[in-house]
Amino acid sequence: MPVDVPLSSPLKADCAHCFALCCNAFGFSRSSDFPVDKPAGAPCPNLGPGHSCRIHRSLRTRGFRGCTVFDCFGAGQAVSQRLFDGTEPDRPEDRRKMFDAFTIMRQLHEMLWHLEEAQMRTFDPDAARAAQDLATLVATTSRAHLDDLRSTDMDSLHSRIALTLREISEEVRAAYRADGRDPFPEAHAGADLAGRDLRSDNLCGADLRSSCLIAADLRENTAAGVDLLGADLRDARIEGADLSTALFVTQPQINAARGNSDTALPRRLSAPAHWSN
Template identity: 55%
Template sequence: MTSIDASSTPSDDRSALRANCADCFALCCTAFGFQRSTDFPIDKPAGTPCLNLADDFSCTIHESLRPRGFRGCTVFDCFGAGQLVSQELFSGTSWRDRPDTSPEMFATFSVVRQLQEMRWYLVEAAERTAATDLMAHISRLRTGIQRILDGGTSEILACDVESLRADVRHLLIDVSEEARGGYLAGADTEPGDDLHPSADLAGRDLRARRLCGADLRGAILIGADLRGADLAGVDLLGADLRDTRLDGADLSAALFLTQMQLNAARGDEAALLPTTLDRPGHWTTASRASSPTDGELSP
């Protein structure tokens, strides 16, 4: 195994934080386990290859994962951890070629995936704030995470991930407060909206609403109807968007939105997204484009 030195490390921007499955040893299909559920039709123990994994580490049912019940696979994003672990930290030698490395490789992938996610958020935080003290904090955190990655597998496995996540979380809250301040004046809120961090908004009808500047960090929005809603400046850090209706919604200026959240939601071609994220393929086939004034939530 090798550490990542300065000459081999990609620049700390989003290009280094996007998954490249072609350069990965299918770590998400092996390291993690899952149980039979609405997201997976079978049980798979952690540390074992998925039954759909081919010899070249590709997925044999990639084009039909959702119809076959593997929705969870289409939602997951490693933030580039897969290729970093496979090609950099383990020098391009797979767990199949060196079975003895698999426990360390899989454990390293689990930690690196979290570090990469934090780096993604910190890139956005740097773009959102103009405060000198916050920028300095962001810089310290990014440098610290890079130092851990440069230390190789021993440094990565020894790092205090939970403490680091807590530090990043507090920083993101501070950045959110600053960023949302410029949007709150345009919010269309009503008594009883209950729009606050960790709010339970499952199934809530919020169609065509201006929710600008709302703090929905960690909110439960499972099956909520946000068709046609304006989400400018809305903090969606860690919000659960499973089956949330986003048809025609404006998420172009939403805060701390990730590809995983979009992949878990439902939407259409009319939804406006941040330029840094991709429109999920299933939106145009599994979601029905509809007016925000339609009747009850579509099945």
């Protein structure tokens, strides 16, 4: 069973209970995703009263596409309400601590997202138990006091979780290759498939974790059991693609891709409002 994560809300952003941390903590540079430069720790120029965005309904048309892709996995409200008791700090040093905590909390919540899926997808009770134990560890870490949270050894935690997710991925993907057909040779972890036409390539059971799929064409592809952990799907064409059984996909990845109402997604994800129908 998935771990019961002790949050004020599930692993989903609740902006109404957040101090607009994503609009303050992170910096960005002028690019195709943002029309201006913003240093980390400074408020976004579009931030209005009550932590609201003045251009929320027109972010993409105004060039702030990066904002529509981002998701904090519920870290914003966890930091704002739990670590800071619903009171936004005024002192610069306390705000820096809050931003540090938000960065770490988001990573922890994303880990929980993947570990929850790992428990649901594996056929091996021992593997499910290992994923659950790690999820409990991560959830406990997320409940730590502010200073303890900021001193968390994230590298060690990442390494342990990466190993478990990789083992479960190998097990699950093997089931999608039961017909004996291997994915096409260039489908491997870390592959550079930017701009490639993959519509007719066999991606079933492929390991495409950390791959570059920027502007790749996967339209109508039945990518059953493909591992997309950390894959870059910016502007990837996934109209009509079947990603319903893809492994370790997140909402930010889907938000960055180009899909439509015919794109089949994993049940925990939803089609973003900016997709065409």
